[in-house]
Amino acid sequence: xxxxxxxxxxxxxxxxxxxxxxxxxxxxxxxxxxxxxxxxxxxxxxxxxxxxxxxxxxxxxxxxxxxxxxxxxxxxxxxxxxxxxxxxxxxxxxxxxxxxxxxxxxxxxxxxxx
Amino acid sequence: xxxxxxxxxxxxxxxxxxxxxxxxxxxxxxxxxxxxxxxxxxxxxxxxxxxxxxxxxxxxxxxxxxxxxxxxxxxxxxxxxxxxxxxxxxxxxxxxxxxxxxxxxxxxxxxx
Numbered sequence: 001x002x003x004x005x006x007x008x009x010x011x012x013x014x015x016x017x018x019x020x021x022x023x024x025x026x027x028x029x030x031x032x033x034x035x036x037x038x039x040x041x042x043x044x045x046x047x048x049x050x051x052x053x054x055x056x057x058x059x060x061x062x063x064x065x066x067x068x069x070x071x072x073x074x075x076x077x078x079x080x081x082x083x084x085x086x087x088x089x090x091x092x093x094x095x096x097x098x099x100x101x102x103x104x105x106x107x108x109x110x111x112x113x114x
Numbered sequence: 115x116x117x118x119x120x121x122x123x124x125x126x127x128x129x130x131x132x133x134x135x136x137x138x139x140x141x142x143x144x145x146x147x148x149x150x151x152x153x154x155x156x157x158x159x160x161x162x163x164x165x166x167x168x169x170x171x172x173x174x175x176x177x178x179x180x181x182x183x184x185x186x187x188x189x190x191x192x193x194x195x196x197x198x199x200x201x202x203x204x205x206x207x208x209x210x211x212x213x214x215x216x217x218x219x220x221x222x223x224x225x226x
Protein backbone atom coordinates (compact mmCIF):
# COMPACT_ATOMS: atom_id res chain seq x y z
CA UNK A 1 0.00 0.00 0.00
CA UNK A 2 0.91 3.64 0.14
CA UNK A 3 3.91 4.30 2.33
CA UNK A 4 6.36 7.10 3.11
CA UNK A 5 9.63 6.23 4.81
CA UNK A 6 11.49 9.04 6.56
CA UNK A 7 14.96 9.07 8.11
CA UNK A 8 16.68 9.73 10.32
CA UNK A 9 14.20 9.52 13.20
CA UNK A 10 16.40 11.80 15.30
CA UNK A 11 18.99 14.34 14.23
CA UNK A 12 21.22 16.47 16.42
CA UNK A 13 23.30 19.29 14.94
CA UNK A 14 25.27 22.25 16.19
CA UNK A 15 23.89 25.71 15.61
CA UNK A 16 25.01 26.95 12.22
CA UNK A 17 25.39 23.48 10.72
CA UNK A 18 23.14 22.09 8.00
CA UNK A 19 20.48 19.42 8.50
CA UNK A 20 19.16 17.01 5.89
CA UNK A 21 16.09 14.82 6.20
CA UNK A 22 15.25 12.25 3.55
CA UNK A 23 12.00 10.58 2.50
CA UNK A 24 11.04 7.84 0.10
CA UNK A 25 7.52 7.25 -1.16
CA UNK A 26 5.95 4.18 -2.71
CA UNK A 27 2.97 5.49 -4.72
CA UNK A 28 4.18 6.58 -8.14
CA UNK A 29 0.96 8.59 -8.56
CA UNK A 30 2.05 11.00 -5.82
CA UNK A 31 2.71 14.46 -7.19
CA UNK A 32 2.62 16.74 -4.15
CA UNK A 33 5.23 16.68 -1.37
CA UNK A 34 4.84 19.02 1.61
CA UNK A 35 7.01 19.33 4.69
CA UNK A 36 5.58 20.15 8.10
CA UNK A 37 7.23 21.38 11.28
CA UNK A 38 5.65 20.47 14.60
CA UNK A 39 6.83 22.09 17.79
CA UNK A 40 6.09 20.40 21.10
CA UNK A 41 2.39 20.53 21.89
CA UNK A 42 1.58 22.47 18.73
CA UNK A 43 -0.04 21.76 15.40
CA UNK A 44 1.93 20.66 12.32
CA UNK A 45 2.67 23.73 10.21
CA UNK A 46 3.51 23.71 6.53
CA UNK A 47 7.00 25.08 5.94
CA UNK A 48 7.59 24.27 2.28
CA UNK A 49 6.17 22.06 -0.44
CA UNK A 50 7.12 20.87 -3.90
CA UNK A 51 5.16 19.50 -6.81
CA UNK A 52 6.28 16.84 -9.22
CA UNK A 53 6.93 19.21 -12.10
CA UNK A 54 9.75 20.85 -10.14
CA UNK A 55 13.05 19.32 -9.03
CA UNK A 56 14.05 21.85 -6.41
CA UNK A 57 12.53 24.70 -4.42
CA UNK A 58 14.14 27.08 -1.99
CA UNK A 59 12.78 29.47 0.63
CA UNK A 60 15.47 31.34 2.57
CA UNK A 61 17.28 28.74 4.71
CA UNK A 62 15.16 25.77 3.68
CA UNK A 63 15.13 23.88 0.42
CA UNK A 64 13.50 20.75 -0.90
CA UNK A 65 14.69 18.48 -3.68
CA UNK A 66 12.68 15.85 -5.52
CA UNK A 67 13.86 12.88 -7.55
CA UNK A 68 10.71 11.40 -9.10
CA UNK A 69 12.56 8.58 -10.79
CA UNK A 70 13.96 7.33 -7.51
CA UNK A 71 10.87 8.41 -5.53
CA UNK A 72 13.04 10.37 -3.11
CA UNK A 73 12.64 13.84 -1.71
CA UNK A 74 14.69 15.70 0.87
CA UNK A 75 14.55 18.71 3.15
CA UNK A 76 17.68 20.80 3.61
CA UNK A 77 18.00 23.37 6.38
CA UNK A 78 21.10 25.56 6.31
CA UNK A 79 22.54 27.73 9.08
CA UNK A 80 20.40 25.98 11.66
CA UNK A 81 19.20 27.91 14.70
CA UNK A 82 17.90 26.66 18.08
CA UNK A 83 14.37 27.67 17.05
CA UNK A 84 14.57 25.12 14.23
CA UNK A 85 14.36 22.40 16.90
CA UNK A 86 11.11 20.51 16.32
CA UNK A 87 9.71 17.35 14.73
CA UNK A 88 9.68 17.52 10.94
CA UNK A 89 7.30 15.45 8.83
CA UNK A 90 7.44 14.77 5.13
CA UNK A 91 4.29 13.77 3.31
CA UNK A 92 3.20 12.64 -0.13
CA UNK A 93 -0.11 12.88 -1.90
CA UNK A 94 -2.01 13.23 -5.12
CA UNK A 95 -4.58 15.94 -4.39
CA UNK A 96 -6.42 15.68 -7.69
CA UNK A 97 -6.90 11.92 -7.43
CA UNK A 98 -6.94 11.12 -3.75
CA UNK A 99 -9.20 13.72 -2.21
CA UNK A 100 -6.40 15.69 -0.64
CA UNK A 101 -5.15 12.72 1.37
CA UNK A 102 -1.56 12.99 2.59
CA UNK A 103 0.57 10.02 3.66
CA UNK A 104 3.03 11.14 6.32
CA UNK A 105 6.49 9.90 7.14
CA UNK A 106 7.31 8.85 10.68
CA UNK A 107 8.85 12.18 11.61
CA UNK A 108 12.37 13.40 12.40
CA UNK A 109 13.11 15.01 15.75
CA UNK A 110 15.65 17.73 15.03
CA UNK A 111 17.66 19.16 17.90
CA UNK A 112 19.84 22.21 17.27
CA UNK A 113 22.37 22.75 20.04
CA UNK A 114 23.53 26.31 20.70
CA UNK B 115 -9.16 34.90 13.46
CA UNK B 116 -7.92 31.31 13.84
CA UNK B 117 -8.02 29.52 10.49
CA UNK B 118 -8.86 26.00 11.69
CA UNK B 119 -10.17 25.75 15.22
CA UNK B 120 -11.23 22.70 17.14
CA UNK B 121 -12.68 22.19 20.60
CA UNK B 122 -11.99 21.04 23.16
CA UNK B 123 -8.20 21.21 23.34
CA UNK B 124 -8.07 18.57 26.08
CA UNK B 125 -10.53 15.78 26.76
CA UNK B 126 -10.20 13.27 29.58
CA UNK B 127 -12.91 10.64 29.82
CA UNK B 128 -13.60 7.15 31.05
CA UNK B 129 -13.72 4.00 28.97
CA UNK B 130 -17.12 3.34 27.49
CA UNK B 131 -18.16 6.99 27.28
CA UNK B 132 -19.22 8.79 24.11
CA UNK B 133 -17.55 12.09 23.21
CA UNK B 134 -17.47 14.63 20.40
CA UNK B 135 -14.83 16.95 19.01
CA UNK B 136 -15.87 19.98 16.98
CA UNK B 137 -13.99 21.65 14.16
CA UNK B 138 -14.55 24.79 12.16
CA UNK B 139 -12.53 26.46 9.41
CA UNK B 140 -12.88 30.01 8.13
CA UNK B 141 -10.54 29.67 5.15
CA UNK B 142 -13.30 28.95 2.64
CA UNK B 143 -11.79 25.52 1.96
CA UNK B 144 -13.89 22.81 0.36
CA UNK B 145 -12.26 19.81 2.03
CA UNK B 146 -11.87 18.94 5.69
CA UNK B 147 -10.08 16.07 7.39
CA UNK B 148 -9.53 14.25 10.63
CA UNK B 149 -6.03 12.98 11.36
CA UNK B 150 -4.92 10.93 14.37
CA UNK B 151 -1.47 11.34 15.93
CA UNK B 152 -0.50 8.47 18.20
CA UNK B 153 1.97 8.41 21.07
CA UNK B 154 4.84 7.83 18.64
CA UNK B 155 3.89 11.03 16.79
CA UNK B 156 2.72 9.13 13.73
CA UNK B 157 0.11 11.12 11.77
CA UNK B 158 -2.53 9.11 9.94
CA UNK B 159 -5.59 10.24 8.04
CA UNK B 160 -8.94 8.99 9.29
CA UNK B 161 -11.55 10.81 7.20
CA UNK B 162 -11.86 13.35 4.43
CA UNK B 163 -14.95 15.33 3.46
CA UNK B 164 -15.31 17.38 0.29
CA UNK B 165 -18.28 19.76 0.15
CA UNK B 166 -19.96 17.80 2.96
CA UNK B 167 -19.49 14.49 1.13
CA UNK B 168 -17.38 11.71 2.66
CA UNK B 169 -14.60 10.87 0.21
CA UNK B 170 -12.02 9.11 2.36
CA UNK B 171 -12.76 6.66 5.12
CA UNK B 172 -9.62 4.87 6.17
CA UNK B 173 -9.88 1.66 8.16
CA UNK B 174 -11.34 3.34 11.22
CA UNK B 175 -13.65 1.49 13.67
CA UNK B 176 -17.36 2.16 13.27
CA UNK B 177 -17.29 3.76 16.72
CA UNK B 178 -15.86 6.84 14.98
CA UNK B 179 -18.46 8.81 13.07
CA UNK B 180 -17.70 12.12 11.37
CA UNK B 181 -20.43 14.59 10.58
CA UNK B 182 -20.21 17.60 8.29
CA UNK B 183 -23.23 19.90 8.61
CA UNK B 184 -21.68 22.32 6.12
CA UNK B 185 -18.42 22.98 4.30
CA UNK B 186 -16.96 24.92 7.21
CA UNK B 187 -17.59 22.33 9.92
CA UNK B 188 -16.51 18.75 10.49
CA UNK B 189 -17.22 17.13 13.82
CA UNK B 190 -16.01 13.79 15.12
CA UNK B 191 -18.14 11.65 17.40
CA UNK B 192 -16.64 8.65 19.15
CA UNK B 193 -18.78 5.98 20.81
CA UNK B 194 -17.74 3.51 23.49
CA UNK B 195 -14.29 4.98 23.99
CA UNK B 196 -11.41 2.56 24.51
CA UNK B 197 -7.97 3.03 26.07
CA UNK B 198 -6.39 2.70 22.62
CA UNK B 199 -8.30 5.73 21.39
CA UNK B 200 -6.03 7.96 23.47
CA UNK B 201 -4.19 10.19 21.01
CA UNK B 202 -4.13 13.71 19.62
CA UNK B 203 -6.81 14.27 16.99
CA UNK B 204 -6.19 16.97 14.42
CA UNK B 205 -8.80 18.55 12.23
CA UNK B 206 -7.49 20.02 8.98
CA UNK B 207 -8.72 21.67 5.81
CA UNK B 208 -7.63 22.46 2.28
CA UNK B 209 -8.78 23.23 -1.21
CA UNK B 210 -8.96 19.66 -2.47
CA UNK B 211 -7.05 20.19 -5.66
CA UNK B 212 -4.45 22.52 -4.17
CA UNK B 213 -3.08 20.09 -1.68
CA UNK B 214 -2.02 22.62 0.96
CA UNK B 215 -3.44 21.25 4.21
CA UNK B 216 -3.81 23.46 7.28
CA UNK B 217 -4.18 21.86 10.70
CA UNK B 218 -6.16 22.84 13.76
CA UNK B 219 -4.47 23.02 17.16
CA UNK B 220 -5.37 19.44 18.05
CA UNK B 221 -7.46 17.74 20.73
CA UNK B 222 -5.58 15.58 23.19
CA UNK B 223 -7.93 12.75 24.10
CA UNK B 224 -7.08 10.67 27.14
CA UNK B 225 -9.21 7.64 27.94
CA UNK B 226 -8.83 6.32 31.48
